[in-house]
Amino acid sequence: xxxxxxxxxxxxxxxxxxxxxxxxxxxxxxxxxxxxxxxxxxxxxxxxxxxxxxxxxxxxxxxxxxxxxxxxxxxxxxxxxxxxxxxxxxxxxxxxxxxxxxxxxxxxxxxxxxxxxxxxxxxxxxxxxxxxxxxxxxxxxxxxxxxxxxxxxxxxxxxxxxxxxxxxxxxxxxxxxxxxxxxxxxxxxxxxxxxxxxxxxxxxxxxxxxxxxxxxxxxxxxxxxxxxxxx
Amino acid sequence: xxxxxxxxxxxxxxxxxxxxxxxxxxxxxxxxxxxxxxxxxxxx
Numbered sequence: 001x002x003x004x005x006x007x008x009x010x011x012x013x014x015x016x017x018x019x020x021x022x023x024x025x026x027x028x029x030x031x032x033x034x035x036x037x038x039x040x041x042x043x044x045x046x047x048x049x050x051x052x053x054x055x056x057x058x059x060x061x062x063x064x065x066x067x068x069x070x071x072x073x074x075x076x077x078x079x080x081x082x083x084x085x086x087x088x089x090x091x092x093x094x095x096x097x098x099x100x101x102x103x104x105x106x107x108x109x110x111x112x113x114x115x116x117x118x119x120x121x122x123x124x125x126x127x128x129x130x131x132x133x134x135x136x137x138x139x140x141x142x143x144x145x146x147x148x149x150x151x152x153x154x155x156x157x158x159x160x161x162x163x164x165x166x167x168x169x170x171x172x173x174x175x176x177x178x179x180x181x182x183x184x185x186x187x188x189x190x191x192x193x194x195x196x197x198x199x200x201x202x203x204x205x206x207x208x209x210x211x212x213x214x215x216x217x218x219x220x221x222x223x224x225x226x227x228x229x230x231x
Numbered sequence: 232x233x234x235x236x237x238x239x240x241x242x243x244x245x246x247x248x249x250x251x252x253x254x255x256x257x258x259x260x261x262x263x264x265x266x267x268x269x270x271x272x273x274x275x
Contacts, residue, residue, distance in 0.1 A: 016258070027247060031243070031247065038235065039234060039235055039236070040235070040236050041235040041236045041237065041238075041239055042236075042238070042239040042240050042243055043236050043239035043242055043243060046242065046243055046246040046247075049247060049250045050246065053250070089257075092253065095253070096249070096250060096253045096254070099249045099253070100246050100249065100250065103242050103245050103249065104242065104246065106242065107236055107238075107239050107242050108236065201254060201258075205257065205258065205261055208261045208262070208265055209261050209264075211265060211268075212261065212264045212265050212268050215268040215269070215271075215272060218272075219268075219271065219272075219275070222275075
């Protein structure tokens with residue numbers, strides 16, 4: 001059974017290149033062109049990588065959730081491969097998000113980490129999706145692995161809206177969500193450039209990683225060779 | 232005293248460096264795994 005359906009082999013590489021270019025230009029503007037913020041000064045420049053990472057981490061997990069739902073209703077191995085890819089990329093971005101957040105927290109809050117609602121729910125999200133990756137490693141049967149991880153992904157996804165709204169629902173040290181509407185006009189360009197840069201990188205990583213997962217599935221689902229062919 | 236956090240460039244450099252390193256290492260690992268799978272498929 002061939003699960004690997006690679007119709008556009010060059011597309012992920014083009015998107016990857018676009019992502020690198022956007023992220024490089026956006027970071028240059030964020031570091032050297034945009035002015036320092038009135039209260040946070042130079043430290044606010046971390047926003048240009050932190051906020052796009054947060055948006056795209058949640059987006060990758062949303063895509064994993066969509067893949068999980070589609071797989072359960074229409075069992076097709078390509079959705080399982082895409083789910084695995086989206087979960088892994090989401091975990092990498094969530095880990096990066098926590099690192100960037102800790103680096104920003106130290107000069108602004110005075111601590112590297114605080115168990116406030118936004119940080120706690122983000123840590124829960126990271127470990128929940130990390131657990132799903134671990135589950136996929138431990139289950140050998142592809143069908144069981146796909147169904148169990150799809151169900152686990154749907155359950156873990158409940159935390160995504162909680163992460164997003166945590167700063168509104170509870171009294172949090174973390175500021176409200178940043179977007180072009182909530183920040184000064186001078187900060188829009190690097191924020192948007194980096195948002196698209198990380199979006200392109202995330203898309204390319206998911207496409208390439210889904211291809212790896214598809215090729216592994218093709219290998220796993222292949223019938224064993226006939227006795228005469230093994231010698 | 233302006234109320235602005237003084238300095239802070241070291242934290243900015245750290246945040247951008249961590250971002251570049253994590254994304255580069257993950258990208259390299261995905262490409263390496265893809266190459267391994269393509270090589271295995273060609274061997275089969």
